[in-house]
Amino acid sequence: xISDEEIRRRQRDRARIMGWLLGAFVILxxxxxxxxxxxxx
Amino acid sequence: MTDTAALPADWRDILALTKPRVMSLVVxxxxxxxxxxxxxxxxxxxxxxxxxxxxxxxxCGALNQWYEVDVDAKMRRTAKRPLPAGRMDRQSALHFGxxxxxxxxxxxxxxxxxxxxxxxxxxxxxxxxxxxxxLKPRTVQNIVIGGAAGAFPxxxxxxxxxxxxxxxxxLLFALIFLWTPPHFWALSLFVRSxxxxxxxxxxxxxxxxxxxxxxxFIYSLPMAAAAVLPWPLGLTGxxxxxxxxxxxxxxxxxxxxxxxxxxxxxxxxxxxKRLFGFSVLYLFALxxxxxxxxxxxx
Numbered sequence: 001x002i003s004d005e006e007i008r009r010r011q012r013d014r015a016r017i018m019g020w021l022l023g024a025f026v027i028l029x030x031x032x033x034x035x036x037x038x039x040x041x
Numbered sequence: 042m043t044d045t046a047a048l049p050a051d052w053r054d055i056l057a058l059t060k061p062r063v064m065s066l067v068v069x070x071x072x073x074x075x076x077x078x079x080x081x082x083x084x085x086x087x088x089x090x091x092x093x094x095x096x097x098x099x100x101c102g103a104l105n106q107w108y109e110v111d112v113d114a115k116m117r118r119t120a121k122r123p124l125p126a127g128r129m130d131r132q133s134a135l136h137f138g139x140x141x142x143x144x145x146x147x148x149x150x151x152x153x154x155x156x157x158x159x160x161x162x163x164x165x166x167x168x169x170x171x172x173x174x175x176l177k178p179r180t181v182q183n184i185v186i187g188g189a190a191g192a193f194p195x196x197x198x199x200x201x202x203x204x205x206x207x208x209x210x211x212l213l214f215a216l217i218f219l220w221t222p223p224h225f226w227a228l229s230l231f232v233r234s235x236x237x238x239x240x241x242x243x244x245x246x247x248x249x250x251x252x253x254x255x256x257x258f259i260y261s262l263p264m265a266a267a268a269v270l271p272w273p274l275g276l277t278g279x280x281x282x283x284x285x286x287x288x289x290x291x292x293x294x295x296x297x298x299x300x301x302x303x304x305x306x307x308x309x310x311x312x313x314k315r316l317f318g319f320s321v322l323y324l325f326a327l328x329x330x331x332x333x334x335x336x337x338x339x
Contacts (some may be wrong), residue, residue: 008309
């Protein structure tokens, strides 16, 4: 049996990592758009 | 208190599902394929192409572990993976693998070109369906044909950067394709009991240790030829040519004691372990030389 606290801890960890990954993806899309449109950074 | 089945998977287990160590070689060969092109793409597009190759490899790892959970549970080498160890449920692994694979292909298509995305999709499907599901449990030729899946990354890297297929990336594909059997057969010789216990028809299990050693040596010869060939064809310069000749000669020389070894127990298989270790270094060094040859001006 697993404590509810352990479940919450894992959910928090995964949510935090997912947040960072989504943020990185948005930044990546921004730079892809710049490169595809030929805008020099 | 809650049942263990309801526990969300730890992020470390999700990462382990992608087989990061295998991914490193895939990313490296893909990166070298991309860096060997005549004209580099914009950094963001090149970075995205390599990211997509890495994510595609991760999807292959996850789907491989999803399908082989029963086999992995029988082998010492793989029994501690998240699925056989019970730290993650199969359905989560399947959803993660399919999602990652689709994401990598779509992102590759949008960021670079759809030929590269198509090749990435073919490599993922080839690895999961042709190799993992069909060949691996059924035929002794599993590694020979399945090796094509691991040979795609430099080709994908090249196509992502240029938009078309030429002779050099095809030769790089052939090189990894021919490198895979001696690399995996050297490993399978000293973990033969694991494969036998899991019922996987690897060459040493089905055809015997002696025949496997002969095949390793035989395959090392066309592999060496494929490695050196870009130089006389004028596709690379002397840095790659000399490195490929020296590394391939060392590979063949290390395959000779494997051929003549008579040991049947892992404790007596030092030549096989040496060849397996060198085979990883060989591919890293060869692709490193390819990039050096492209970028170092004499």
